[in-house]
Amino acid sequence: MSDQTNFIEKEDVVVKFCGDSGDGMQLAGTLFSDAAALLGLDLATFPDYPAEIRAPHNTIAGVSGFQVHVGRKKIETSGDFVDILVAMNPASLKSNLKWTRPGATIIVDADSFDEATCKKAGYITNPLEDDSLEGYNLVKAPVTMLTRNALQALGIDNKTADRTRNVFTLGIIYHIFSWKLDTTVNYFKTKFKKKPEMIEANKLVLETGYSYADTVETLGSSYHIAKAKMPAGRYRNITGNVATAWGFLAAAERSGRPLFLGSYPITPATEILIELVKHKSLGAKVFQAEDEIAGICSAIGASYTGSLALTTTSGPGLSLKSEAIGLAVMTELPLVIVNVQRGGPSTGLPTKSEQSDLMQALFGRNGEAPVVVIAASTPADCFKYAYESAKIALEHMTPVILLTDGSLGNGSQLFRIPKVADLPSITPPLAEPNDKDYKPYKRDPETLVRKWAIPGTEGLRHRIGGLEKENGSGNVSTDPANHQLMTDLREAKVQKVADFIPEQGIVGDKKGDVLVVSWGGTRGTTEAAVEELQKQGKKISLAHFHHIMPLPKNTHEVLAGFKKIIVCELNSGQFVNYLRMKEPDFKYLQYNKVMGLPFTVTELVARFNEMF
Amino acid sequence: MFEFPDKTIERSVVELNKSDFVSDQMVKWCPGCGAHAILASIANVFPKIGYRKENFMMVSGIGCSSRFPYYVNTYGFHGIHGRANAIASGVKIANPNLSVWIATGDGDSMAIGGNHFIHIIRRNIDVNIVLFNNQIYGLTKGQYSPTTPMGSVTKTSPQGTIEHPFNPGELVLGAQGTFFARAVDTNVKLMTEVMFEAARHDGTSVIEILQNCIIFADKTHEAITDKEVRDDSQIHLKNGEPLIFGKNKDKGIRLNGSQLEIVTLGENGITEDDLLVHDQYQQDPGVHLMIAKMYPPHFPVALGIIRSAMYPTYDDLVEAQIAKAQHTSKILCVDDLLNSGDTWEIK
Secondary structure, X not given: OHHHOOEEEEOEEEEEEEEEOOOOHHHHHHHHHHHHHHOOOEEEEEEEOOOOOOOOOOOHHHEEEEEEEEEOOOOOOOOOOEEEEEEOOHHHHHHHHHHEXXXXXXXXXXXXXXXXXXXXXXXXXXXXXXXXXXXXXXXXXXXXXXHHHHHHOOOOOHHHHHOOHHHHHHHHHHHHHOOOOHHHHHHHHHHOOOOHHHHHHHHHHHHHHHHHHHOOHHHOOEEEEOOOOOOOEEEEEEEHHHHHHHHHHHHHHHHOOOEEEEEOOOOOXXXXXXXXXXXXXXXOEEEEOOOHHHHHHHHHHHHHOOOEEEEEEOHHHHHHHHHHHHHHHHHOOOEEEEEEEOEOOOOOEOOOOOOOOHHHHHHOOOOOOOOEEEEOOOOOHXXXXXXXXXXXXXXXXXXXXXXXXXXXXXXXXXXXXXXXXXXXXXXXXXXXXXXXXXXXXXXXXXXXXEOEOOOOOOOOOOEEEOOOEOOEOOOEXXXXXXXXXXXXXXXXXXXXXXXXXXXXXOEOOOOEEEEEEEEXXXXXXXXXXXXHHXXXXXXXXXXXXXXXXXXXXXXXXXXXXXXXXEEEEOOOOHHHHHHHHHOOOOOEEEEEOOOOOOOOHHHHXXXXXXXX | OOOOOOOOOOEOOOOOOHHHHEOOOOOOOOOOOOHHHHHHHHHHHHHHHOEOHHXXXXXXXXXXXXXXXXXXXXXXXXXXXXXXXXHHHHHHHHOOOOEEEEEEEHHHHHHHOHHHHHHHHHHOOOEEEEEEEOOOEOOOOOEOOOOXXXXXXXXXXXXXXXXXXXXXXXXXXXXXOOEEEEEEOOOXXXXXXXXXXXXXXXXXXXXXXXXXXXXXXXXXXXXXXXXXXXXXXXXXXXXXXXXXXXXXXXXXXXXXXXXXXXXXXXXXXXXXXXXXXXXXXOOOOHHHHHHHHOOOOOOOEEEEEEEEOOOOOHHHHHHHHHHXXXXXXXXXXXXHHHOOOOOEEEO
């Protein structure tokens, strides 16, 4: 049969694996993306899982999904709509159908659709038996039965067999793409080195799924995606949180400053802590503190003693750290605070993504306490912006807040591996031993940066702290004029960072009808939407901001080139209000969403079209 | 002088004296405040400890006690309320070559920073915590603290407090503390001695100083420190020696069943052999806890080193894990890391 199959040449395909949490959907998605990557495709992934570790079986609340977008073209997002959906139970079908493209292939485990499970998912009738899925290419695969049958021959019980159902569906997907199975089989060989029977079992189930697909007429055509054209180099797949951790490790090595992380576990930032603690061989010191406050305070202590000091958290944790960030501002110490944003306020939506902590990052402290704020925009560029945050913190003696979000942190993307020696140098302003002129708050006249005198250094004993300091001497001071001066200096020092960051870039022409402005984790969708309209000949461009505080020096010039400006963000309008304050000469339109969901390219294209 | 077990911290090649640690800042505590005597003790003990003067680091939080770093010429960090122990944890882990001293009070470490206090102790990070216990909030002008005796009238308890106070020693031992000593601000010699021993101890050392606040809680420790009563209300612990006190050295503490009791030597055939012998090094904190809990009017207060037990320190274990990882891991630079696992070349 397979030789009669039609190949459909595709630019890109979105595949989503979903089922009960515990059905192994995250693994199936990861194995699929690894195989795609090794075949030379570009890709982006996004896991979508419940906050509960094991929510009740077969409920909507318990659905865990993993979406993979693969293609020959540049892949910027994990995809709006799904082309191939794997649904292991009625609940996962129900909750994902609205994100599935009309005509898409839906592969279900038909064995899991009975009256009880359908009812639990909120179906009145079995969707496999009524006509509700008529517009789709439905594959009713008896996954459970075939998996059990296949493994019976190896003497494996049903319970164990059921745990490999995800692998069966992977076999079907590989058949659709006509991919070889070896990447995944190799994974089993490494994973189950000590359980050879499981290597055999998983391989058999994978092959059974593949052969089963061969017999299914409804699958009809196979997809073929040519290799992506990507810049030459060595690549790997990486999640945003791992990329963040590695960016800091690179910055520590390049600056010669030992890495110290003080952190408290919080979704969705914990993976940075978990990743860094693995790298003691690189000298990383990782302290899991008793709370968020101890996380940042220990980092401030480490910073005073000469470390590249970090603390990682998510929204509620940033609230707890506010007072200590002020201390780092006052003591003018290098510190990077990572906020992997999630839905708020309060505990909010821990596993969903949002951009609603921008105002908190900019202003959420007592007193006038300016800090540098930088936002990463893709899983892979978390590396770059973590590195840059560390560089700015160390060279400008200032706290830096790095904003990422749950989608970036958990999402993955291909990453072109840099050489550490090729990264920009990092030169912290260390005070020399026995420097007779050393004073704690004596500043470089250009950058306004004070020197970093590390405890243990001869001749530099000094005291600093959270009380207002006299400029220069660093003595405690309540002098009114000095407080004004220091307030102005702290602000000016942060603003001067603008001399050291790149100018704001534009995707498209520098002049036109519409400028789309976005920042942080929405870049994939805003860029794809703008490029789509550009292809249609619209005079639309994108300015996607990574540097929020300070803004790039050419911000005014960028905004001035367009008739209309629309600012898109996943909050109620925080960046747009900041721009209204900083660049008041322009009229800003805004497009906002606070649903715990990313933008879709489709909705953005529709909204932007209204502007012409 | 004892050999210091801790070889991590570099020692001074020249002999140091008090003047090496005098800062140029005006000391702004109230005249008559007990903190002056604590400062004098630190100035005595740092040269005796003998580390390079650049290897001392003072950390504090907020409160009268926490102005301390400004008054000692070392590297110093004046933090925010309650966080001295958290800041100092980062200091010591990041740089184990420093002798880290924390100046903190009963508000800073027992109330707003209570969490950090118990956790630094539980981890046994090698720092020295000098806890100024004046049983009152001084800097905010006279509100009750977690160690204020029940019933005390303060600005925020006009009818008397209705809270049970902490005994810091119980808290330290409950948090698995390895070193706890107690001293009074009227006895510089004793403070200097226990600070020296705290410096020698590997792990978190807590020194509770019963300190007088002349303005807001004057004579709060009078029942212990007053010249008229102190011989009967203080017992000075010496390792390996029986617990004897009293003006005539005729009273002792004995373990009767599971409880301590006061006995008089020579009465009912009681001799020194019947008394509890202090063993500050014993691992089990049971008897240490009983000693730490002794308080007037039923018992004298135990001064000196109550507990000094050997346990691995957090900071040593961190260094050991790093050394092990560097010995066994294949990833020795970030380029190794970036190229580890599944990677592929695109031409």
